[in-house]
Amino acid sequence: MDILIVEDEAEIAQLIQLYLEKEGFSCRVCRDGLTAIQIFQEQKPDLIILDLMIPQLDGLEVCARIRQKPGSKDPYILMLTAKGEEMDRIIGLSTGADDYMVKPFSPRELVARVRALLRRTLRQGGQSQSYQTQHFSIDVDQRVAHRLVDSGTAEPLDLTTLEFDLLTTFMSYPGRVWSRTQLIEKLWGNDFFGDERVVDTHIARLRKKVEPDPANPTFVKTVIGVGYKFEDGTGG
CATH class of the missing domain: 1.10.10.10 (Winged helix-like DNA-binding domain superfamily/Winged helix DNA-binding domain)
Known part of the structure; x- marks a missing residue:
């Protein structure tokens, strides 16, 4: 499974990458919204961990653009942000995010949420109806x-x-x-x-x-x- 980490804080990005790669995921990191859109179009990751406050295009705009682009591979989006206000959470989900975490976060919980999202695809795989x-x-x-x-x-x-x-x-x-x-x-x-x-x-x-x-x-x-x-x- 390929994961794109969009996070402009280098230490946080490295921490996320470290924990996910230990679990066997393939990760790529970028630090701004425009690059995230470009990588999404070229590589079609299975899941995107998307910080809300990133340069050039913020996470809400990145999420909205990804959901507006039809394709054979529609990634899960886990929104990650330092903001914990109720309205930010609702706006993030309304743009198409599948889950939402607030910094500071537990890396182990992040891995668990990633697995929970990706497991939805695995659950559907055996059906032929x-x-x-x-x-x-x-x-x-x-x-x-x-x-x-x-x-x-x-x-x-x-x-x-x-x-x-x-x-x-x-x-x-x-x-x-x-x-x-x-x-x-x-x-x-x-x-x-x-x-x-x-x-x-x-x-x-x-x-x-x-x-x-x-x-x-x-x-x-x-x-x-x-x-x-x-x-x-x-x-x-």
């Missing part, structure tokens, strides 16, 4: 999703890794109500360390891609006080 409803189809093995339109054509959906996993989970159990805790356990596993509201963020992003009107969702519905459920007729 497909699901179809009236308006959507998913091939889990090929990891492709389509919207089925009235003319009978299938329009590809440009989903991030987590958005794909969310839609797959919903389509595999249509009508089931999922709590945030259940979705976290399904997608992240028992070793999730982050804020439960990361679920709301990714639900909102998924709705923007699958709903005709994201403000009034037809498919991914909120069950007040409980969580979320997916409703759609079965396909033919």
